[in-house]
Amino acid sequence: MIGASPPKPRPIVKRRKKRRRPKAPAQNESTRVQILQSAAAAFRSHGYHGATVQRIAAALRMEKGNLYYYFRNKEEILFACHQYSLDRLIRLLDEISESDESPDEKIRTLIVALVHTIVDELHGTTLFTDLVALSPAHLKTIIGRRDCVDRGLRRIIADGIATGAFGDRDAKLLSFAILGAVNWIPRWFKPDGPASSAAIADGFASYLIAGLRQR
Amino acid sequence: MIGASPPKPRPIVKRRKKRRRPKAPAQNESTRVQILQSAAAAFRSHGYHGATVQRIAAALRMEKGNLYYYFRNKEEILFACHQYSLDRLIRLLDEISESDESPDEKIRTLIVALVHTIVDELHGTTLFTDLVALSPAHLKTIIGRRDCVDRGLRRIIADGIATGAFGDRDAKLLSFAILGAVNWIPRWFKPDGPASSAAIADGFASYLIAGLRQR
């Protein structure tokens, strides 16, 4: 209950054949992902506490008890949702950082990819839900990785400012504005609405980059 | 339970002295607002379902039962929070719309006021929490008024596009981007952090307007 799990004292003898992993055998990985998708959708529209495990399971035509075969508890599902989307985001950011595009192009690539991730992947992922619902240890992990994304975007902007491509402004503030505009999308986006994710990505990128450029 | 409250049949005789209002006597109005502020803060950080009435009351050193003297139930508190902030927003928007500033200046005034409202008023108000938690009737009301704000901003942008002050883009998309950037602030803003609300307001306004201008 306090901090990280202490190293367990080795069991004395008793090791036979394969060691039984405490949880998570070679479960059907696709089912795990399906659960994450259903959970993300539920979290997004009802909030973490408003989304019942019953509802998450029902969307997959499961009984709720079955979720506990794949995850230890509800909080772990939330954590896994965050990890899933952060994995993708950070991978994306790395690719872009290492490329030799101009800051201008980098930002465009990033925004377009971000919008697609948010709209087409895990229904806006769980970027939205309350971080507070996470356990202290999980919270620390997620905040760390999220900061990593923040700093990545900030660095690209700072580069643009340094090379004179962008006006001299507060890179931190600008990155928050961009992330806000993008992260807000799930709030108004309707899958069957008029705007396609491609159109949104393009429109957002153009607008958000235009504001960065030096006048 | 269905739709709006039907007109009640007048009571036949029986009217003595003052008519007893069904709820909401001349209660202490400031207590009501205090409850809204506490609730808004709790909703923002824990989500609607995660925020307990116990916690909302405790922050005001009250017992939870007492809240039910001021509000019928938890959902009504959420509704009142939304109403409170929408009142302010819509009043603001009306003033700005009627003024004879240029679209450019209008947007700046609006963004600055928005940021201040979000940061300094009801802790980011309840713009954040799940609308789904509202009852159907309340939901309809709030969505209607929120659309009103959306359209107000959109109209100002459209004016700017029409007069050539802004580039020719999708006003709807742009307004979503602006509202997203602004509404996202409560997610990262730390009251005791380095950035003052004034600095944020100014920085955001400059950036978000720069992107609108025609190149």
Next chain:
DNA sequence: GGTAAAATTGAACGCTCGTTCAAACATCCC
């Protein structure tokens, strides 16, 4: 086809939280 492992079910438990309400306390006015 039989058996071991994987996956799923359904019922049950316990706890938390929203809500109610009668009683107690505070305030104000004649």
Next chain:
DNA sequence: GGGATGTTTGAACGAGCGTTCAATTTTACC
């Protein structure tokens, strides 16, 4: 000071939800 009205308390109820688990069904492999 006393009654009426406004406000607060504290205890209790009941429903819903997360979680557990033994039993059952499905899948995979020899």
